[in-house]
Amino acid sequence: QICSCDPWWEEERYTDGSKWRFLEHKGPVFAPPYEPLPDKVKFYYDGKPMKLSAPAEEVATFFAKMLDHEYTTKDIFRKNFFKDWRKEMTSEEKSKITDLNKCNFAEMNEYFKAQSEARKQMSKEEKQKIKEENERLLQEYGFCIMDNHKERIGNFRIEPPGLFRGRGDHPKMGMLKRRIRPEDIIINCSKDSKQPKPPPGTKWKEVRHDNKVTWLASWTENIQGSIKYIMLNPSSRIKGEKDWQKYETARRLKKCVDHIRTQYRDDWKSKEMRIRQRAVALYFIDKLALRAGNEKEEGETADTVGCCSLRVEHIKLYPKMDDQEYVVEFDFLGKDSIRYYNKIPVEKRVFKNLQLFLENKQPEDDLFDRLNTSILNKHLQELMDGLTAKVFRTYNASITLQQQLKELTCPDDSIPAKILSYNRANRAVAILCNHQRAPPKTFEKSMQNLQTKIDEKQNQLSAARKQLKAAKAEHKASHDDKSKKAVEVKRKAVHRIEEQLMKLQVQATDREENKQIALGTSKLNYLDPRISVAWCKKWGIPIEKIYNKTQREKFAWAIDMAEKDYEF
DNA sequence: TTTGCGACTTGACATGACCTAC
DNA sequence: GTAGGTCATGTCAAGTCGCAAA
Numbered sequence: 001q002i003c004s005c006d007p008w009w010e011e012e013r014y015t016d017g018s019k020w021r022f023l024e025h026k027g028p029v030f031a032p033p034y035e036p037l038p039d040k041v042k043f044y045y046d047g048k049p050m051k052l053s054a055p056a057e058e059v060a061t062f063f064a065k066m067l068d069h070e071y072t073t074k075d076i077f078r079k080n081f082f083k084d085w086r087k088e089m090t091s092e093e094k095s096k097i098t099d100l101n102k103c104n105f106a107e108m109n110e111y112f113k114a115q116s117e118a119r120k121q122m123s124k125e126e127k128q129k130i131k132e133e134n135e136r137l138l139q140e141y142g143f144c145i146m147d148n149h150k151e152r153i154g155n156f157r158i159e160p161p162g163l164f165r166g167r168g169d170h171p172k173m174g175m176l177k178r179r180i181r182p183e184d185i186i187i188n189c190s191k192d193s194k195q196p197k198p199p200p201g202t203k204w205k206e207v208r209h210d211n212k213v214t215w216l217a218s219w220t221e222n223i224q225g226s227i228k229y230i231m232l233n234p235s236s237r238i239k240g241e242k243d244w245q246k247y248e249t250a251r252r253l254k255k256c257v258d259h260i261r262t263q264y265r266d267d268w269k270s271k272e273m274r275i276r277q278r279a280v281a282l283y284f285i286d287k288l289a290l291r292a293g294n295e296k297e298e299g300e301t302a303d304t305v306g307c308c309s310l311r312v313e314h315i316k317l318y319p320k321m322d323d324q325e326y327v328v329e330f331d332f333l334g335k336d337s338i339r340y341y342n343k344i345p346v347e348k349r350v351f352k353n354l355q356l357f358l359e360n361k362q363p364e365d366d367l368f369d370r371l372n373t374s375i376l377n378k379h380l381q382e383l384m385d386g387l388t389a390k391v392f393r394t395y396n397a398s399i400t401l402q403q404q405l406k407e408l409t410c411p412d413d414s415i416p417a418k419i420l421s422y423n424r425a426n427r428a429v430a431i432l433c434n435h436q437r438a439p440p441k442t443f444e445k446s447m448q449n450l451q452t453k454i455d456e457k458q459n460q461l462s463a464a465r466k467q468l469k470a471a472k473a474e475h476k477a478s479h480d481d482k483s484k485k486a487v488e489v490k491r492k493a494v495h496r497i498e499e500q501l502m503k504l505q506v507q508a509t510d511r512e513e514n515k516q517i518a519l520g521t522s523k524l525n526y527l528d529p530r531i532s533v534a535w536c537k538k539w540g541i542p543i544e545k546i547y548n549k550t551q552r553e554k555f556a557w558a559i560d561m562a563e564k565d566y567e568f
Numbered sequence: 569t570t571t572g573c574g575a576c577t578t579g580a581c582a583t584g585a586c587c588t589a590c
Numbered sequence: 591g592t593a594g595g596t597c598a599t600g601t602c603a604a605g606t607c608g609c610a611a612a
Contacts, residue, residue: 131585159602167580167603213575221602227574228602242576291578292606301604335605336580374570377607390577390606437580442595449595518580525578548598 008149008237009244009557018211019238023189025144025153025216027196027204028230029137031160031179034058041111044104045097055088059176062163064108071165077174081163084176144216144232145193152233153216158185164223168302168337175223184219214238224300235553244557247528249386250394251568257395260383261286268349274370278379280353281307281368285392288342289432291335292373292389304333307389308373313363317354326351340434397429397526402568404428405535414499419545420506422535427513429522437518450508457501464494524551529558534566 036057042049043060052060063072063081071077082100089097097103122130141156161179166172182202189195191209198204205219215229232238253260264286267279284290285307293306305314314332321327324345334340346354357367373389380387404425409418440446468490475483529547533555536543543552543559552559 155601157600165581165603170603215575218575224603225573226604229575231576239577246577294606296605297572304604306605335578336603338580373607388607435579440596446595521579550599 007556007560008240009561011237013241019214020146020211021190022193023144023146023211023216024193025189025196026141027187027198028185028217029141029157030182030199031158037061037108037111042107044107046102047104050096053090053093056085056090056093058161059085059088060103060105061108061112062161062176064105065112066163067105067109071163071173074173076169076171077163080172080174081176084174088176146232146236146238149237151236151238154231154233156230158219159221159228166302168304168333170302171299172223172301178222180219186218188213188216188218233553234550235556240554240557243554246394247398247530247568249391250398250528252384253387253391253395254399254568256384257286263383265349268353274375276353277357277368277371278376280350280357281371281376282380283346283350285389286396288330288344289393289396289434290340291393292376294373302333302337304335304337306334306373308368308371308376310367311363312358312361312365312367315354315367317351317358319351328354334434338434338436393433394526397433397522398528398531398568400429400432401425401527402531405531409535409539411539414502415541415545416503416506418539418541420510422532422541422546423510423519424513426519426523426527427517429527430517430519433522433526435518435521436516439515443515447508447511450504450511454501454504454508457497457504461494461497461501464490464497468494524554528568529555530562530566531568533558533562534564537562537564 034054036054039051043052043057044050063085066072078100086094086097142153143150144153145151158180159177162177164170164172164175164177182198183205185198185204187196187204187207188210189207190211195207196204215231217230218227220226221228234240234243260282264279264282267275268283270276270279285292291306293309295309296304305311310332314330316329316331318327318329319325321343326348327343327345328351330340330342330344332340354367357369361367361369377388380389380391405422408421408424410421413421468487471483471487471490475487477483532546533543535541536546547555547559
C-alpha cells in the first residue's frame with residue numbers, strides 16, 4: 001500500500017488503463033433556485049406593465065442582465081432568445097408577447113445593477129460572512145478522495161441556467177441554457193465509497209462505477225447536446241500525471257523531429273496527391289504551430305478552421321512580394337474565432353504544391369481535399385508512438401521557450417531584467433501559438449500613469465545627481481569625515497533611484513509589448529514547466545516571480561523534480 | 569469509410585479579491 | 591476609507607483525438 005504522504009509523482013502508475021481504485025465525493029453543488037423579482041420591478045410590453053409568470057420572468061432576467069452587452073444587439077442572439085423565451089411562457093403570455101422590440105427590460109436591468117452595486121457596498125462583516133459560507137461549501141463539496149489522496153475538485157458547481165454565449169458568429173447564441181437538475185446528473189464513484197446523496201426529494205439520473213474515466217459527475221447540455229463533466233483540479237494526480245506525460249511525448253518528438261522533417265519534405269515530391277497534401281499540411285503544423293483542424297458540423301457552430309480544414313479562401317499566394325519570393329498569406333478564423341493572420345515565405349516546392357491544390361477550386365472548397373485530421377494523425381502515429389498534430393504545438397512551444405531563454409538571458413542582468421527576458425521568451429511562444437487578447441480596457445490610461453511615474457523618477461534622479469555632485473564638491477573642499485559620509489549617502493540614493501527607474505522602464509516595455517498578447521495559455525498548457533523551473537534555479541530567480549500560487553500547485557511535480565541543468 | 573459520441577485539453581473572457589495612491 | 595487599477599481565479603465554450611457503431 002502506498003503511503004498517503006508521498007507525492008503522486010513518486011508513486012507507481014496504473015498500467016491497466018484504469019484511472020483509480022477508490023473514488024468518493026459528495027456530488028455537485030446546484031445553482032441556487034430562481035428568486036422572483038420584487039413586485040415593484042416591472043417588465044413592460046408595448047409600454048404597459050406586465051406581470052410575468054415565474055418561468056417566463058426568469059428567462060427574461062437573463063436577457064435583462066445582459067442589456068449592456070453587445071450580444072443583445074445581435075439579430076441571431078435576439079431571435080434565438082425570443083424563440084426559447086416563448087417556450088417558457090404561458091399561453092396567455094405567448095399570445096400577448098409577440099415582438100421582442102416591444103419588450104422593455106430597462107427596470108429589471110437597473111434593478112440588477114443596483115443589486116450588484118449593493119453587493120459592492122456591503123459591510124466588511126457581511127462580506128466576511130459570504131466568504132465563510134463559500135469556504136464552507138468548498139470544504140464540503142470541493143474535495144474528493146481518489147485512491148489515497150484528498151484532491152481538489154476543479155468545478156464542483158453546476159453551471160447555472162442562462163443564455164448561451166457562443167464566441168464569434170455563433171448560430172446558437174442567445175439560446176436558453178436550461179437549468180440542470182439532479183435528475184440530469186450521472187454520478188461516478190467507486191462501489192465501496194459513500195455515495196453522494198441527491199438533494200431531498202430528488203434522484204440522480206444514474207450512479208455508475210467506471211474507473212476507466214476520471215470524471216466525478218456529468219450531464220448533457222441542451223445547446224449542442226454535448227456532455228459536461230465535473231473533474232479534478234490541475235493540481236491533482238490524475239491531471240498532473242497526464243500533463244507530465246504530454247511533455248514527455250513532446251520530448252520524444254524532439255528526438256525524431258529531424259527525421260520527420262526530412263520525410264515530409266521528401267513527400268512534397270510524392271506522386272500521390274494525398275501524400276503531398278499531408279506533407280504540406282504537416283509542414284504548416286510544424287512551422288506555424290497551427291491546430292489540427294477537425295471538421296465541424298455546419299450551422300451548429302461558428303465557422304472556424306484549423307490546418308486540415310483550411311479552405312481556398314483562407315490563403316493567398318504571392319510568387320513575389322517586396323523582396324521575398326513564394327509568400328503565402330494566411331487569413332482565417334481559428335479557435336474561439338480568433339483571427340490568424342500571417343504572411344510567410346515558403347519553399348518553392350510548397351508553393352508549387354499549393355498552386356496545384358488550388359487548381360479548379362472555388363473559394364469555399366477545402367484546400368486539402370484529400371486530407372483530414374484522422375488521416376493525418378494515423379500517419380503521425382506510424383512515425384512515432386503517441387504522436388498527434390497537437391504534439392507539434394507542445395514541442396515547438398517548449399523548444400522555443402528553452403532556446404529563447406538561452407538567447408535572451410544576460411548573466412549580469414538584474415532580477416527584474418531577467419524576468420523581462422523570461423516574459424519576452426514567453427511572448428515569443430504566445431505569438432507563435434497566436435494567443436491573443438483584447439487590449440485591457442484601461443490599457444491606455446495605465447500606460448500613461450506609468451509614464452508619469454517614470455518622468456517623476458527621472459526628475460528625482462537628476463535632483464539626486466545634483467545633490468551628489470554638490471556633496472562631492474563639499475568634500476573636496478573640506479576633506480572631513482562628515483562630508484565623506486554625506487557623499488556616500490548621496491551616492492547610495494542615486495543608485496537606488498536608478499534601480500527604481502530601471503524597474504519602471506522595464507515594466508513599461510513589458511506591458512507595451514504585451515498589449516495584445518496573452519501569456520497565460522502558453523504558460524499553462526504548452527511550456528514544459530521544468531524549463532522554467534530550471535531557469536529559475538540556474539539564475540537564482542524565486543519561482544514565485546514566474547508562477548503564482550495556483551500555477552505552483554499545478555506544477556508542483558516539476559518544481560520538485562527539475563534541477564538547474566534540466567534540458568527539454 | 570464515415571459519423572457520432574465520449575472524454576479530455578485548451579482558450580478567452582468575466583468576476584472577484586486584493587493592493588495602492590490619494 | 592475609498593476609488594481605481596491589477597492580478598488571480600472561476601467560467602464555460604471550443605477545440606483535439608480515440609473509439610465504436612453504422
